[in-house]
Amino acid sequence: MKDRIANFSAGPAVLPEEVLREAQKELFNYKGLGLSVMEMSHRSKAYQEIIDDAMNRAKRIMNLGDNYDVLFLGGGASLQFLMVPMNLCPEGKVGNYINTGTWSNTAIKEIKKIGKQCHVAATSEDTNFSFIPKEFKLSENPAYLHYTTNNTISGTEFKYIPEVGDLPLIADMSSNFLSKPMDYAKHALIYAGAQKNIGPAGVTMVVIRKDMQEKFNTGLPTMLSYKTHIDKGSMFNTPPCFPIYMVGLVLKWIEDMGGLAAVEKHNIEKAGLIYNVIDNSEFYRSPVNTEDRSLMNIVFRLPSEDLEKKFVAEAAENGMSNLKGHRSVGGCRASTYNALPMTACQQLAEFMVEFEKNNK
Amino acid sequence: MKDRIANFSAGPAVLPEEVLREAQKELFNYKGLGLSVMEMSHRSKAYQEIIDDAMNRAKRIMNLGDNYDVLFLGGGASLQFLMVPMNLCPEGKVGNYINTGTWSNTAIKEIKKIGKQCHVAATSEDTNFSFIPKEFKLSENPAYLHYTTNNTISGTEFKYIPEVGDLPLIADMSSNFLSKPMDYAKHALIYAGAQKNIGPAGVTMVVIRKDMQEKFNTGLPTMLSYKTHIDKGSMFNTPPCFPIYMVGLVLKWIEDMGGLAAVEKHNIEKAGLIYNVIDNSEFYRSPVNTEDRSLMNIVFRLPSEDLEKKFVAEAAENGMSNLKGHRSVGGCRASTYNALPMTACQQLAEFMVEFEKNNK
Numbered sequence: 190m191k192d193r194i195a196n197f198s199a200g201p202a203v204l205p206e207e208v209l210r211e212a213q214k215e216l217f218n219y220k221g222l223g224l225s226v227m228e229m230s231h232r233s234k235a236y237q238e239i240i241d242d243a244m245n246r247a248k249r250i251m252n253l254g255d256n257y258d259v260l261f262l263g264g265g266a267s268l269q270f271l272m273v274p275m276n277l278c279p280e281g282k283v284g285n286y287i288n289t290g291t292w293s294n295t296a297i298k299e300i301k302k303i304g305k306q307c308h309v310a311a312t313s314e315d316t317n318f319s320f321i322p323k324e325f326k327l328s329e330n331p332a333y334l335h336y337t338t339n340n341t342i343s344g345t346e347f348k349y350i351p352e353v354g355d356l357p358l359i360a361d362m363s364s365n366f367l368s369k370p371m372d373y374a375k376h377a378l379i380y381a382g383a384q385k386n387i388g389p390a391g392v393t394m395v396v397i398r399k400d401m402q403e404k405f406n407t408g409l410p411t412m413l414s415y416k417t418h419i420d421k422g423s424m425f426n427t428p429p430c431f432p433i434y435m436v437g438l439v440l441k442w443i444e445d446m447g448g449l450a451a452v453e454k455h456n457i458e459k460a461g462l463i464y465n466v467i468d469n470s471e472f473y474r475s476p477v478n479t480e481d482r483s484l485m486n487i488v489f490r491l492p493s494e495d496l497e498k499k500f501v502a503e504a505a506e507n508g509m510s511n512l513k514g515h516r517s518v519g520g521c522r523a524s525t526y527n528a529l530p531m532t533a534c535q536q537l538a539e540f541m542v543e544f545e546k547n548n549k
Numbered sequence: 550m551k552d553r554i555a556n557f558s559a560g561p562a563v564l565p566e567e568v569l570r571e572a573q574k575e576l577f578n579y580k581g582l583g584l585s586v587m588e589m590s591h592r593s594k595a596y597q598e599i600i601d602d603a604m605n606r607a608k609r610i611m612n613l614g615d616n617y618d619v620l621f622l623g624g625g626a627s628l629q630f631l632m633v634p635m636n637l638c639p640e641g642k643v644g645n646y647i648n649t650g651t652w653s654n655t656a657i658k659e660i661k662k663i664g665k666q667c668h669v670a671a672t673s674e675d676t677n678f679s680f681i682p683k684e685f686k687l688s689e690n691p692a693y694l695h696y697t698t699n700n701t702i703s704g705t706e707f708k709y710i711p712e713v714g715d716l717p718l719i720a721d722m723s724s725n726f727l728s729k730p731m732d733y734a735k736h737a738l739i740y741a742g743a744q745k746n747i748g749p750a751g752v753t754m755v756v757i758r759k760d761m762q763e764k765f766n767t768g769l770p771t772m773l774s775y776k777t778h779i780d781k782g783s784m785f786n787t788p789p790c791f792p793i794y795m796v797g798l799v800l801k802w803i804e805d806m807g808g809l810a811a812v813e814k815h816n817i818e819k820a821g822l823i824y825n826v827i828d829n830s831e832f833y834r835s836p837v838n839t840e841d842r843s844l845m846n847i848v849f850r851l852p853s854e855d856l857e858k859k860f861v862a863e864a865a866e867n868g869m870s871n872l873k874g875h876r877s878v879g880g881c882r883a884s885t886y887n888a889l890p891m892t893a894c895q896q897l898a899e900f901m902v903e904f905e906k907n908n909k
Contacts, residue, residue, distance in 0.1 A: 192578055192583060193578070193583050193584070194582070194583035194584055196583075196584050196588055198588065198589070198590040198593075199590070200590070200787065201587065201588060201589055201590060201591060201787065201790055202588060202590075203584070203588050204585065204587055204588055209576065209577050209585050209587075210577065212576060213573055213576040213577050216569060216572060216573040216576060217569050217570065217573050218552055218553070222554070223552060223553050223554035223556075223868070224553070224554055224556050224563070224870075225564065225569050227561060227564055227569075227749035227750075227795065228556055228558065228561060228562060228563050228564055228749075229558070229561055230558040230559070230560070230561060230562075230871055231561060231750065233558075233871075262624075263623030263624040263625060263628075263751060263789065264622075264623040264624045264628070264772060265623060265772075265786045265787055266786070267771070267772050267785070267786040268623075268624070268772045270771075270772075271770045271771070271772055271773070298771075299770065299771060302768075302770060302771065303770055382787065384787055384790075389587035389588075389790065389791050390587075390591065390787045390788065390789055390790040390791070391623060391751045391752070391788075391789030391790065391791060391792055392751070392789075408662075410631045410659065410662060410663055411627070411630075411631070411658075411659060411662065412624060412625075412627050412628045412630075412631055413631070425627070426625045426626070426627040427560065427561065427625055427742065427744055427750045428750065428751075429623065429750055429751030429752075429789060429792065430561055430744075430749065430750040430751065431749050431750070431751060431791065431792065432751055432789065432791065432792070435587065508583070510584075511590055511593075
């Protein structure tokens with residue numbers, strides 16, 4: 190078996206080789222301190238430096254000022270589906286959501302489940318989420334507008350930031366977080382599960398503009414209140430220390446690469462290799478609107494489900510793993526997150542051409 | 550700097566050297582599969598084997614049958630302070646708690662915060678939690694009895710399991726989980742943050758007897774419902790994959806050592822070395838009842854706070870770290886979890902004798 194497969198997993202996903210090597214090197218003895226990061230008290234000076242470094246890098250990369258707090262929380266983005274309305278949708282106001290796929294839908298279900306008012310401001314559900322709505326209609330008394338910047342399952346991505354004036358804009362960026370430059374400061378709150386673009390599973394980054402604190406609902410359960418975690422710098426209780434350390438290493442890798450402009454250039458080239466094969470073929474077909482295609486999750490179909498099965502299996506035999514589409518939609522999917530090397534996309538593009546030739 | 554310090558941290562805490570070496574070895578390329586555990590889809594066969602293995606080992610070590618489910622959740626034990634009453638204290642019933650320290654107290658605060666009825670069935674708060682109550686008095690209509698098997702901050706430990714007949718017995722075992730053989734099956738629900746005895750921070754093990762499912766409250770937020778996680782085998786959303794993998798390695802280490810009887814023997818010897826110095830000294834003093842002393846967190850005082858400061862600093866200079874007591878109680882504390890080597894306790898015991906001689 191090769192040292193490294195081409196890992197197209199939608200998440201948990203490929204991490205930068207340099208980051209893994211670094212983590213491996215210092216896993217047993219972190220910088221000569223005589224212990225692993227996993228063994229450090231979260232109240233120690235050494236660990237405080239690690240988490241501070243990760244927070245500062247995140248803000249620097251997003252070009253955010255001191256009017257933002259960065260939190261590292263457990264529970265996954267799924268817990269944010271609950272925490273967002275719990276903290277930011279008061280009695281008498283309405284959580285507004287753009288529905289662009291499975292995960293927006295799940296967020297919508299959750300606000301309804303806790304008995305808050307919800308309005309779907311735009312949706313592409315009728316076409317199986319094949320496009321990104323370009324317009325939306327807010328409700329009366331909106332509390333915020335929530336959208337999902339990239340749709341991991343359907344393979345679409347927002348190429349614009351919704352204009353909402355003074356209304357708080359909230360984004361689930363899990364699957365394209367820090368994949369490109371963007372006016373992050375247009376958002377009141379951003380959250381992202383780490384396990385796609387910025388680290389391993391087990392930590393979710395939450396970025397909150399400080400003025401949101403005036404809007405927080407009170408009397409919430411301690412662990413579900415953003416205020417708890419802001420006031421204690423993500424150290425109200427023991428945070429997921431090692432996943433946060435890994436996020437810090439990935440953020441350093443992004444900065445070392447040259448920041449988000451360099452990252453985006455690389456991502457465009459990589460995804461381009463695969464979209465190019467799809468566009469020049471009548472064998473492969475993209476189920477989504479061309480202009481809304483995701484740079485991170487390339488969803489495509491083959492002429493039949495049998496061929497899709499064969500494609501996924503043969504690719505795996507050739508060291509390209511996780512090309513099966515999400516179980517809810519079928520088809521094929523190549524996730525090409527930041528850390529996926531160019532060579533993996535080249536290999537896949539060549540394999541696709543070859544497979545088409547052999548199976549047309 | 551030495552390769553390994555003697556790490557007396559109360560958590561995150563020392564991990565077994567063998568476990569760290571194994572994790573380091575396969576961090577870049579897990580068992581020749583060409584990727585890190587951190588890069589595996591949680592839906593992959595390889596990862597399913599990892600989590601299944603950890604669950605099965607946990608049940609085997611605790612001698613629990615198929616009438617128990619093992620969950621791996623994010624959010625820490627602090628989230629369990631909320632989830633327990635939310636799921637298991639219905640309208641009209643009363644959550645009963647034994648209050649033996651800071652963490653029981655925090656659990657009590659949380660059930661009150663969400664407006665459920667709470668009764669303190671026994672407490673040692675009056676004596677600053679210096680002992681473990683031997684009796685308790687349940688309320689009318691109790692939903693369950695909750696207790697904290699080991700008190701990390703005050704340094705006391707239950708040496709008995711409360712007898713509650715058919716009433717569900719719930720235990721926060723975070724700081725002495727799997728440190729000794731015990732009739733685990735007397736419990737309806739056990740939870741433990743991993744970062745003391747069974748792994749790194751970022752995952753909490755929850756063990757639930759299947760008959761509790763009939764008692765679960767319904768209509769809960771998705772991520773806060775035990776049923777959600779039981780039904781999906783801890784895979785409703787992406788779990789904290791790498792911390793779970795580490796827990797699996799630690800559980801294997803426990804089994805390889807010979808299970809809990811061997812672990813306890815080792816722990817008694819280790820703690821004995823330090824308690825022995827305290828008992829044979831008029832310089833060191835234990836603030837807790839002798840019979841209730843913890844095997845895991847050895848709390849002690851010196852004649853003055855200045856001497857305590859000096860003690861902690863000199864110990865650190867000699868490679869023994871984290872001997873400062875919790876900031877809420879002061880004094881000194883040596884945490885001697887499963888993974889702490891005998892040599893660390895020998896070193897500390899010798900240092901204590903020497904320090905007494907030099908500072909009496």
